[in-house]
Amino acid sequence: MTAGTSDEVDQLYRVFLQFTQSMTPHDAVKNLQLFGANESIIRAVRERHEAESLKIRNLDEPSSVFLDGRRTWYTGPDMDNDRNWPALESSMRRKGFGEANVASIDKSSTKIVALLDHPKQDGFRTRGLVVGFVQSGKTTNFTAVMAKAADRGYKLFIVLSGIHNTLRRQTQIRLVKDLVEANPGQWHQVTSETHDFVPPPNPKAFFASSDQHLLLVVKKNAAVLRKLRTWLKNAGEYLENCPTLIIDDEADQSTVATAKINPLLFDVLSKFPKVGYVGYTATPFANLLIDPSVDEDFYPRDFIVNLPQPVGYHGTEVLFGRELLDGEDPADLPGGYDMVRIVPDDEVDDLKPRNKKEAATFQPAVTRSLQAAVEWFWLATAARRARGGGNPHSTMLVHTTTETAVHEAFKAPLLHLRANVAERLRDGDRRTLDRLRAAWERETPLVQATDFGETPVPFDAVLEHLPTVVHETKVVIDNYRSTDRLNYESGPVTAIAVGGNTLSRGLTLEGLVSSLFVRAVSAYDTLLQMGRWFGYRDRYADLPRIWMTEELAEWFSHLATVEADMRRDIERYMHNPAETPLTFAVRLRSHPKMSITSKAKMKSAVLAHAAYGGTLVESRFFDVSPGGKARLEANAAAARTLVRDAGQHGLQETAPRAETAVFTQVPHEDVTAFLSSYSFHERSEDGDRARLLDYIAKRVRNGALTQWSVAVVGNSSPAAKTHRCDLGAGVQVRMVKRARLGHESEVVLDAVADIKTLSSRRDETIDLDVSGKSLGNRDEILGLRNAQRPGQGLVLLYPIEPESRTDTQGRRPLAAPTDDVVIGVALVFPRPLPGTADSDVEYWSADLSSVAVEQEDASVLDYDDEAA
Numbered sequence: 039m040t041a042g043t044s045d046e047v048d049q050l051y052r053v054f055l056q057f058t059q060s061m062t063p064h065d066a067v068k069n070l071q072l073f074g075a076n077e078s079i080i081r082a083v084r085e086r087h088e089a090e091s092l093k094i095r096n097l098d099e100p101s102s103v104f105l106d107g108r109r110t111w112y113t114g115p116d117m118d119n120d121r122n123w124p125a126l127e128s129s130m131r132r133k134g135f136g137e138a139n140v141a142s143i144d145k146s147s148t149k150i151v152a153l154l155d156h157p158k159q160d161g162f163r164t165r166g167l168v169v170g171f172v173q174s175g176k177t178t179n180f181t182a183v184m185a186k187a188a189d190r191g192y193k194l195f196i197v198l199s200g201i202h203n204t205l206r207r208q209t210q211i212r213l214v215k216d217l218v219e220a221n222p223g224q225w226h227q228v229t230s231e232t233h234d235f236v237p238p239p240n241p242k243a244f245f246a247s248s249d250q251h252l253l254l255v256v257k258k259n260a261a262v263l264r265k266l267r268t269w270l271k272n273a274g275e276y277l278e279n280c281p282t283l284i285i286d287d288e289a290d291q292s293t294v295a296t297a298k299i300n301p302l303l304f305d306v307l308s309k310f311p312k313v314g315y316v317g318y319t320a321t322p323f324a325n326l327l328i329d330p331s332v333d334e335d336f337y338p339r340d341f342i343v344n345l346p347q348p349v350g351y352h353g354t355e356v357l358f359g360r361e362l363l364d365g366e367d368p369a370d371l372p373g374g375y376d377m378v379r380i381v382p383d384d385e386v387d388d389l390k391p392r393n394k395k396e397a398a399t400f401q402p403a404v405t406r407s408l409q410a411a412v413e414w415f416w417l418a419t420a421a422r423r424a425r426g427g428g429n430p431h432s433t434m435l436v437h438t439t440t441e442t443a444v445h446e447a448f449k450a451p452l453l454h455l456r457a458n459v460a461e462r463l464r465d466g467d468r469r470t471l472d473r474l475r476a477a478w479e480r481e482t483p484l485v486q487a488t489d490f491g492e493t494p495v496p497f498d499a500v501l502e503h504l505p506t507v508v509h510e511t512k513v514v515i516d517n518y519r520s521t522d523r524l525n526y527e528s529g530p531v532t533a534i535a536v537g538g539n540t541l542s543r544g545l546t547l548e549g550l551v552s553s554l555f556v557r558a559v560s561a562y563d564t565l566l567q568m569g570r571w572f573g574y575r576d577r578y579a580d581l582p583r584i585w586m587t588e589e590l591a592e593w594f595s596h597l598a599t600v601e602a603d604m605r606r607d608i609e610r611y612m613h614n615p616a617e618t619p620l621t622f623a624v625r626l627r628s629h630p631k632m633s634i635t636s637k638a639k640m641k642s643a644v645l646a647h648a649a650y651g652g653t654l655v656e657s658r659f660f661d662v663s664p665g666g667k668a669r670l671e672a673n674a675a676a677a678r679t680l681v682r683d684a685g686q687h688g689l690q691e692t693a694p695r696a697e698t699a700v701f702t703q704v705p706h707e708d709v710t711a712f713l714s715s716y717s718f719h720e721r722s723e724d725g726d727r728a729r730l731l732d733y734i735a736k737r738v739r740n741g742a743l744t745q746w747s748v749a750v751v752g753n754s755s756p757a758a759k760t761h762r763c764d765l766g767a768g769v770q771v772r773m774v775k776r777a778r779l780g781h782e783s784e785v786v787l788d789a790v791a792d793i794k795t796l797s798s799r800r801d802e803t804i805d806l807d808v809s810g811k812s813l814g815n816r817d818e819i820l821g822l823r824n825a826q827r828p829g830q831g832l833v834l835l836y837p838i839e840p841e842s843r844t845d846t847q848g849r850r851p852l853a854a855p856t857d858d859v860v861i862g863v864a865l866v867f868p869r870p871l872p873g874t875a876d877s878d879v880e881y882w883s884a885d886l887s888s889v890a891v892e893q894e895d896a897s898v899l900d901y902d903d904e905a906a
Contacts (some may be wrong), residue, residue, distance in 0.1 A: 167343070176318045290324040360599040521535075
């Protein structure tokens, strides 16, 4: 039977993709067989789909980690037949998102949908987490996920939109514009802009029809969720064929460890035979500290996706700078732009009450800092109008307390200030004009417009718009009691917004240019979410300013460090193929005056010192371009030097199996000399040379990692036909095969080979006595290492055959440009010994000790046939 021509395969593949819009890939193959398609062409179609799925799952960006054996099915939008995603993509382009950001949203949403279950699967309950940045466009991302999921057959969409009406309303409006209005007749709104969930009569009628997608945007409110639970219960068996996607916006808020909300949400999930739950958050501290062994909780056991920082986004580092992380060059450390102005401590008591008792009668004063912040708001808004373009709205934030009576008390002083300045501008008061000119000319050189590609605006151009800006400014009190709320839907807004919690969680303050913030909150997630000034500042990136106390500025700088450290830790895990969400113990820096999250959300957290303790670092990526030859040969030379030094300075042990060599008691100087010469590929996040050497040096100073074991792992299969490799010191072994991901039929464009997995778990015990031991997971191996070789590391050297041809499905030859050998390296770092620190910083992580972990991916063993 012939394999079929390329055109025949392409034609049948298009038919196959159309089938997968209404059935699983497995059933689509069956349908092709029923239609009598050629078996060899069907096999080619199936292999092509598997290759496309694998390509999506293994995308480097966004990085992800997922449960062992989780298959992906979605290979991207079908622009000829899909309706929701093409409409959303066109809308993003009209809004000026920029091609780079549109492409990034497309790629990340495709990967997230691929990690969900196929809507036609018999039954599923998926739990995932997507980590973004504060004010970075998470809503746009989950809208894209919803659009693509709808195009593939998901029917019911429930968006849990925080705990405040303002955020729920804002989210409803955005989803209606982007999904409902863009696709008339395809969607039905169960909730509306003005009303949260009110149970419609006869729920069975909603689910009996398959013509429309259902949209609910609901608060995480106990009363609302009870109504939703009851309504769903009354739908009965009609939910069986209703694939559902639940998006939990601000997933760290209320979902985790809340006595009322958490059980209700779980009850809602339990009503669906087919449901995917995806939490979105920029502050995943609480989510990453959940106990994964508790089934009724929302630990992201199926997948975690780390969104890249979008182009043009201004985060914590831009505004506050941060501390140096291990292995970083001080010259590369971001210092932050000079946008923060300090509120003197002696002004704080005039801006917020000292306690709740004072709040009822508190009268705020227009302090020098508050006046400076307001006047800067007017100057910057006028400058934006002089420039033209960008966001039509302009907002100032005043956030000093959650007390609503204090918010109201700010209104009169701010209106009085507005009237006073408006009158003086109208009269051409020289002192006022001189003061405003001095402020403008003092501030603008501190953050250069040209650094952001903007044109400087002279004061005279600002002055042309200033009287109108002051006159049009509204003072809006936005809290849960107020009726005059921020509303950006009725035309351009110029407003000073005074509020508390309603302005500090999820709600986007459009065109935020000036902030006065003196509310001290001692939890990372709460404080970071209050930074409404993070986000996009198109055409005014040089103009934002923040007035806060010196202590708060230091706290935000610490949070910038926590974020950078956390995301680097996440990236390190995500680039290690042995990790799954159930071994994903991200570590979070502590602070002497702040908690990571609320005590209730930390009850399952454990103290876990950071850096590399207890981790496996291995080379997964190799430069196989013609230009990579020099690096590969230098790495081979470094490996031979290490084997020579280990033979001279260490003790050669009896090899535990054929084609291996083991040296123990090798001094750390030999290992650090090797790491100074061996070059991990840049994509290997945890293989950063400076960071590794810095970490080892710190541990050596504390009395650990002074000695190492060095092992050479060859191909011990009796049937192996690979060539032998001489590494010196009497070590000659057969080379192992490590083919790269991909299919033989694909055109190789990527010069970087991804082998996914280098080492097997058994290799991590090569210098240990494992007789009579059952070593099912890495925890047991690390415990055995601490018992037998406390404080000692292990270097595993893998001599890889340069060609590495294989018949394994989904792999193609490594085809490295060298006639010698490709050296793969795995480093096994022991846990810190009891009573010793792994780092100068204290960290906390989730307790994964009670989680039953799946056995390792045995794909490495497929190559070497090393089963003992």
